[in-house]
Amino acid sequence: MTERTIAADVCVVGAGSGGIGAAITAARGGSKVVLVERDEWLGGTTTTSGVCVWQPAVCCSPLCKEIFRRAQATGRCVIGSARKMPGAEMAVKAVDPAAVYMYTMMRMPRWTHEYANGTVIGFSPEGYDELIREMLAETGNCQVLDRAVFTGVEVAEPRRVTEVIAQSGDVVYRIRAKQVIDCSGDVDVALAAGVETRCGEDPKDLYGEPGAPEVATGRLNGVTLMYRVAKRPGLERPDDCETYRGGVISSAADIAELPGGEFSVNNCFMMSGDDAHGMGLDKAYEILSRRVWLCWDGTQKRYGLDDYNITWIAPRLGLREGPRIVGRYVMTEHDFQVGMKGQEHEDIIAVASHAMDTHGQKSYCLDPLNGPYGIPFRCLQTKEFDNLLIACRGASFSHLAASAVRLQRTIIELGVAAGKAACGENPVPPAEHWDY
Numbered sequence: 001m002t003e004r005t006i007a008a009d010v011c012v013v014g015a016g017s018g019g020i021g022a023a024i025t026a027a028r029g030g031s032k033v034v035l036v037e038r039d040e041w042l043g044g045t046t047t048t049s050g051v052c053v054w055q056p057a058v059c060c061s062p063l064c065k066e067i068f069r070r071a072q073a074t075g076r077c078v079i080g081s082a083r084k085m086p087g088a089e090m091a092v093k094a095v096d097p098a099a100v101y102m103y104t105m106m107r108m109p110r111w112t113h114e115y116a117n118g119t120v121i122g123f124s125p126e127g128y129d130e131l132i133r134e135m136l137a138e139t140g141n142c143q144v145l146d147r148a149v150f151t152g153v154e155v156a157e158p159r160r161v162t163e164v165i166a167q168s169g170d171v172v173y174r175i176r177a178k179q180v181i182d183c184s185g186d187v188d189v190a191l192a193a194g195v196e197t198r199c200g201e202d203p204k205d206l207y208g209e210p211g212a213p214e215v216a217t218g219r220l221n222g223v224t225l226m227y228r229v230a231k232r233p234g235l236e237r238p239d240d241c242e243t244y245r246g247g248v249i250s251s252a253a254d255i256a257e258l259p260g261g262e263f264s265v266n267n268c269f270m271m272s273g274d275d276a277h278g279m280g281l282d283k284a285y286e287i288l289s290r291r292v293w294l295c296w297d298g299t300q301k302r303y304g305l306d307d308y309n310i311t312w313i314a315p316r317l318g319l320r321e322g323p324r325i326v327g328r329y330v331m332t333e334h335d336f337q338v339g340m341k342g343q344e345h346e347d348i349i350a351v352a353s354h355a356m357d358t359h360g361q362k363s364y365c366l367d368p369l370n371g372p373y374g375i376p377f378r379c380l381q382t383k384e385f386d387n388l389l390i391a392c393r394g395a396s397f398s399h400l401a402a403s404a405v406r407l408q409r410t411i412i413e414l415g416v417a418a419g420k421a422a423c424g425e426n427p428v429p430p431a432e433h434w435d436y
Contacts, residue, residue, distance in 0.1 A: 051266065226313075
């Protein structure tokens with residue numbers, strides 16, 4: 001085993017939506033950045049988990065718009081609007097040449113299967129990875145350690161993480177950074193450092209949320225295994241699919257066209273999050289890699305995709321929820337309900353408009369009645385450390401708030417704020433930034 005020590009201004013762990021927002025922003029701000037990613041592709045949920053669709057929701061981030069424009073100019077993304085295929089019962093989101101970016105920030109006031117709830121952006125996962133690498137390289141300040149698994153931290157000073165440890169093959173990296181940003185999704189850095197976390201549904205008496213259960217539960221938002229379909233010969237169907245018919249077989253899906261004519265298929269609930277984590281994610285993946293074929297049997301006809309075949313199954317599960325830190329402020333259903341105009345926070349760094357949206361045994365979709373709502377910077381700050389920020393779905397949210405703020409563009413905004421703060425800039429945009 002070989003050890004290598006790297007000195008950096010900022011270490012970002014996890015190259016998902018928050019990680020790319022943080023790394024690009026901090027590197028553009030002049031900081032020397034090390035970005036640690038366990039997988040082959042950058043992008044996290046957008047690429048490796050195959051959720052390569054930006055769903056409709058308010059987003060004021062210039063970085064998100066830049067990613068879109070660069071991707072569109074190079075054929076790496078398309079905009080899709082609802083359309084029924086011939087003979088279909090439900091609509092897919094198919095390429096719409098007349099649609100513009102602004103349309104993707106407008107969510108319909110209520111879910112309708114016919115109109116599929118708005119206009120989306122569909123990316124080529126491979127192209128998204130290439131684009132993000134290009135943007136990071138252009139900064140001249142970011143070292144990417146992909147296929148490097150986070151293994152631990154050192155805490156040698158009061159209230160400071162002094163070293164991040166990651167391993168790639170037989171090389172152990174010790175990254176000594178002034179600032180650390182945890183974008184790992186399941187807050188691996190925070191857990192290793194001993195930060196307080198919660199997981200599952202919060203009890204009603206904790207935050208007084210109207211939608212919370214009386215008693216805390218371990219229930220987590222549902223898990224999906226994404227796949228792509230195309231009008232060409234596909235993968236070979238496994239012989240043992242029928243063995244897995246005993247679980248959730250759903251033909252309800254969110255289906256969006258991608259560059260090149262493929263469609264991304266999201267059978268929105270395939271397994272509860274607590275079941276997936278309880279049995280282990282590798283076992284859950286094994287089950288769902290068979291179950292996607294059973295879901296596709298019904299989905300194919302329902303959405304008018306009879307000539308399409310499964311051509312790709314994501315190498316990782318799409319996870320909607322995991323552990324969340326208890327930070328300097330916990331965003332709750334109350335923030336969601338009153339909307340940004342009713343919030344009194346002076347440190348709002350992102351604005352969102354997605355519904356409180358749970359997938360599982362107790363599914364519901366509740367749109368914000370008072371318009372978009374803001375996310376305070378304190379949700380990214382741990383109580384225990386002064387140089388550790390959390391910019392992922394595991395930031396300081398209640399279970400209910402987390403179900404609303406987990407979309408990719410929102411998480412990119414969290415990463416941008418963390419990246420600014422890590423290189424000494426004010427993460428709070430001026431008032432005129434919130435032009436939605």
